[in-house]
Amino acid sequence: MTAPDIKPWLFIVEPYLGESLSHFLGRFRRANHLSPAGLGNLAEIGAVVARWERFHFNPRPSQQELSAIASVVEVDAKTLAEMLPPAGVGMQHEPVRLCGGCYAEIPCHRIAWQFKETGKCDRHNLRLLSKCPKCEARFKIPALWEDGCCNRCRLPFGNMVSCQKLAL
Ligand SMILES: [Zn+2]
Ligand SMILES: [Zn+2]
Structure with missing residues (x-):
């Protein structure tokens, strides 16, 4: 008789609409007391989590890596991919930007705030804070x-x- 492959029981965190991967992974890690390296180990993808949390998506997370993370966080890989910039959209790593109006409605960092082409919040027509x-x-x-x-x-x-x- 073989022992079942028991995975540690993890708290599941629901993604917010538009949430950035960095913000989501941070919430998941805190709920489960995991370091970036610890999450990478659980997903067996090595040390990429800390890079992703800093918006370093070059090389872009592979389908295999997203599926591996998806199986740990129990969010499907397609939803995780939506937390990344769309292909061809440039990322601004720094400064990290914020629309307080959006945050007051949904408490998360939105991936769209870090696109190079994004200068304002379209919902509130306000300039983003840096x-x-x-x-x-x-x-x-x-x-x-x-x-x-x-x-x-x-x-x-x-x-x-x-x-x-x-925003003018
Ligand atoms: Zn806004
Ligand atoms: Zn302050």
């Missing part, structure tokens, strides 16, 4: 957005909408 409007600290990578506020002065991301300028 630092805290109160203390000017840069935003951490979204995988580390645990508290939903500025890392330095604690201003909630959702409140930052009142400091955003109208």
